[in-house]
Amino acid sequence: MVAKISVGSSLYGAIAYNGEKINEAQGRLLTTNRIYNDGSGTVDINKAMEGFHTFLPPQMKVEKPVVHISLNPHPEDVLTDAELQDIAREYLEKLGFGNQPYLVFKHEDIDRHHLHIVTVRVDENGRSIDTRNNFYRSKQITRELERKYGLHDAERKNRRLDTPLCEVDASAGDVKKQAGNIVKVLNGQYRFQTMGEYRALLSLYNMTVEETHGNVRGREYHGLVYSVTDDMGNKVGNPFKSSLFGKSVGYEAVQRKFARSKQEIKDRKLAGMTKRTVLSVLEGTYDKDKFVATLKEKGIDTVLRYTEEGRIYGATFIDHRTGCVLNGSRMGKELSANALQEHFTLPYAGLPPVPLSVPVEAGEDMRGQGASDDESMAGGVGLLTSEGPAVDAEEEAFIRAMQRKKKKKKRKGLGM
Template identity: 30%
Template sequence: MVARINASKSLRNALHYNENKVRQSAATLIHSKNFAKDTDQLNINDKLGTLQRLAAMNERTKVNSVHISLNFDPSEKLDDNTLQRIAESYMQKIGFGEQPYLVYKHEDASHPHIHIVTTNIKRNGKRIALHNIGKNQSEKARKQIENDFNLIRADSKQRQQVYSIKPVNAEKLLYGKSAASGTKRAISNVLDVVLPKYKYTSLPELNAVLRQYNITADQGSKESRIYKAGGLVYRVLNEKGEKVGVPIPASHIYNKPTLKSLEKNFQKNQVARRPHMQRVRNSVDYVLATKGRITLSELQNHLQKDHIALVIRQNAQGIIYGLTYVDHKTQSVFNGSDLGKQYSANQLQERIKQSPFIRQITPQITPKNNTPTNKETALPDSLKGAIDLAFEVEKETSPLAEFDERKKKKRKRLFH
């Protein structure tokens, strides 16, 4: 089981997201807890009104909406009764057992999952702290529930990927029964995973990730009404990378991934992605050092083996003007120039041109007692140096490391 917790400022958006799924026959309300009426008697006013009345008891707390998804292995067939019991157990264990909450079973993905909508404001007006709730209470609850209900355990890779999303199929959406709702649902599924997980610092960097799932965030042309108003729409891309189908405004998606909202992520991610720069540099340097003169396309293939996507940006004439590196392992995104000049489009192409040709070293069969020899000589010193450089780890720059360094220097002065 994989649990995801999304806290926000809008109970209305979280509730309407799930209610819209119900109207589209993509979800069902299977359970509710601590409401004045039975589940099948609740209308939209009962649901939203109960949650909003609690939230109003603490006006100082702005983040008062809690939207949880519990995701299960695709092979697990769980009936509604079991899902209800799992939801109750989970909410009790994370400290929300006495809160009013709604449980929706969604059927719009390849794996079974439920969504839970609630508030963190209690009946006495006090708030339930959300800081590190995913890392602490939720993680303990997940492990206990996996044991109690004999669920397939989610290893660290599964928890990181949250049952990996697939690229959007534009053709299916365009010719489906409800193109608009299908497009919105497909885009939302991708954004739910990409936006909170990946560390991007600009719209082009975010699009470098989204394009791998056949989606793009579009501001329109500089003369367009959308651009001038600071708006943003999300589009589906076909296999040629062309925008097709119905554009979905950011404001129409439940968690409101507007440009203003994304800009907050841009600032936060500047620092968050920094420790992962060297891994990308190392991978590029190692490939160039060991593979020699290769094409950019070949470099893409080699980096892909290390879970790094190299996104090449070129104009209509085929001239390459930019490179973006998407590290899926650390979920970090970098423009080439952010890593250093030698990783930018122009400099990297020059480095490739200057790389020597390297032929494969094939062992020569020799008599039993003789020392084996190779047809080709070993790598030249320059290449060995490049490989060593590729594996060089950045110095730690934490205050503790700097303190240790000063202590070492002080000891040296004392003994001289």
């Protein structure tokens, strides 16, 4: 993820540049802090200006108080609006702007969706927020967010755990070799804590595993038997004893794998990223097929198990980004089989989610702050001028055009 920070003096220009794009359906307002937001995804430019001026003191000595940030995830990173909101908030908090008024816009005018953030580097007392070393701090913050959310890094290297394996194809021959390759690679690359999670992972490649128990000459033994399945999960062909593939995928090795995976997932907090992603997608739809498809785009496969009546009784998520296989209930009651069944059951299934409004924070009373025109909203601090660098050439051109319009209106009023 690449961040670009610019400072300037044109607050109205920065808000209008983003606001006009949003109001022309080329994006949406994702979230705000200390600024009015009706939750519609659009922005009232004048009310936004009023919100900033409620916060800013009448007199300021900071020459360029406006901060305009663009956050650009890698094109292959598929992020929900909820995840983008979280990323923007965390970025601003770590940068020292978490308590400032700000607007977070998502631009969709090009295929590479990205964020624009408008805020100010002046506190309520008119003091400037320390922005020294922002370039290096920003780079460190984006790296931290990349690791937390499983994103591609700024150098555009692929950080996701790819799955080059193919499903076992019984018609292709040498099934034993195909099956052996799959179980060895999966045991080396993934973390799973139960036999159920292991089976869910194997099912992606048309395989399953069963435990065997017995007693030979008075000695109890435990073993594993691997089988190839068809696309419906039915076993086909002869099963394979784990010993045919080596001790690394046998019963004792897999039991040790369970304990090791549990500790690694706990120590490295690997389940958190998967849970955040799954919940953000779940909040965005009541359509089960869309839920599964969206997660797959984000690098997470979903394995749902059903009763004969068609009710969900099990859910497992395979996160290829972290190499973790996690039962839904392990991540929380909200992702348990019962919770998912309820979420995807009528009257909600197939309907768009109910939009949530972001409440205006306390102390953000906008009454009595109306302004007759853009000039009065400037408050005498030069926030309407085009001085200082804008976030990009397009915004600079926008501000210049706005200034030309203003001059034309003045001439017309003078009868020129």
